[in-house]
Amino acid sequence: MNDQAASLRELMLKRSVPLLNEENLVQMKKKNLARLIAVSSGKGGVGKSNFTLNLALKLHASGKKVLVFDADMGMANIDILMGVSSRFSLYHVLKGEKRIRDIVQLGPLGLPYVAGGSGLIELLTLTEEDIDRFTSDLESLAQEMDYIFFDTGAGLSLENRRFIAAADECIVVTTPEPTSITDAYALIKVMHKQLTDPVSFSIVVNRVENRREAEKVSDKIGLVAKRFLNATIPLLGYITDDQHVMRAVKNQKPFTLMYPQCAASRDMERIASGYKELPSPLKQNTQGFKGFMNKWLKKTI
DSSP states (O other): OHHHHHHHHHHHHHHHHHHHHHHHHHHHHHOOOEEEEEEEEESSSSHHHHHHHHHHHHHHHOOOOOOEEESSOOOHHHHEEEEEEEEOOOHHHHHHSOOOHHHHOOOOGGGGEEEESTTTHHHOOOOHHHHHHHHHHHHHHHHHHHHEEEEEESOOHHHHHHHHHHHHEEEEOSSSSSHHHHHHHHHHHHHHHHSSOOEEEEEEEEEEHHHHHHHHHHHHHHHHHHHHOOOOOOOOEEOOHHHHHHHHHHHHHHHHHHHHHHHHHHHHHHHHHHHHHHHOOOOTTTOOOHHHHHHTTTOOO
């Protein structure tokens, strides 16, 4: 019976995708295509890295396979927020001292992460051969993950634009402050107009008083995006302005672990639960992880 069911599923897959050949079918069976998510913001200081870390922890605790990649070239700080010391970074891989698997370290709850640092700068000067080798190495690791979160820098630097362009989707973190809202929309507008293969954007509003305030911020961005970009930007969730978050930061502990019952932690639980149910966005010209690496490292934007 199991063999018959497997044969039927394979047959239906072939019929539903007429151009799928046998080789691609085998690849689809054996590969786990990680969801590639860039987390960004229009300006700094909105809690982007803290959001990334705590969302990853919630998904990891629920049984998902998650990797956090600290991709902030200027202010890499994921390890600081976790209160851990990172012995290795991408620099050691690029110098040929370590393989990519050797620099994946474990944070709280055993969350895998790759520390940022000076190595990210060297990525932009790699040769084609270096990029191919690095891509192949990292892709093998990505096949074991459900989600890979790239905590990018803030703003519209070239490096940030490359990350966003390459990812499957981008979560934009903002606060209710007018400048933060304006900069968040500016980020979405520039990327939307620049790309022929648009990225799926969503909004998270941090440090809000209540849900109504979050929806008000989301509506401001959403209405303008719909009018001028013909784009729908959904509200992924919000995080209450909670003093426990800052206490956790000062203690270099993720707030969802240090204060699991605080308002912000409950908000993060709702975001994680809802996020797991969302289908992965499919980009029209996606080429999987290799496509991501080519766009990012080979400077195709």
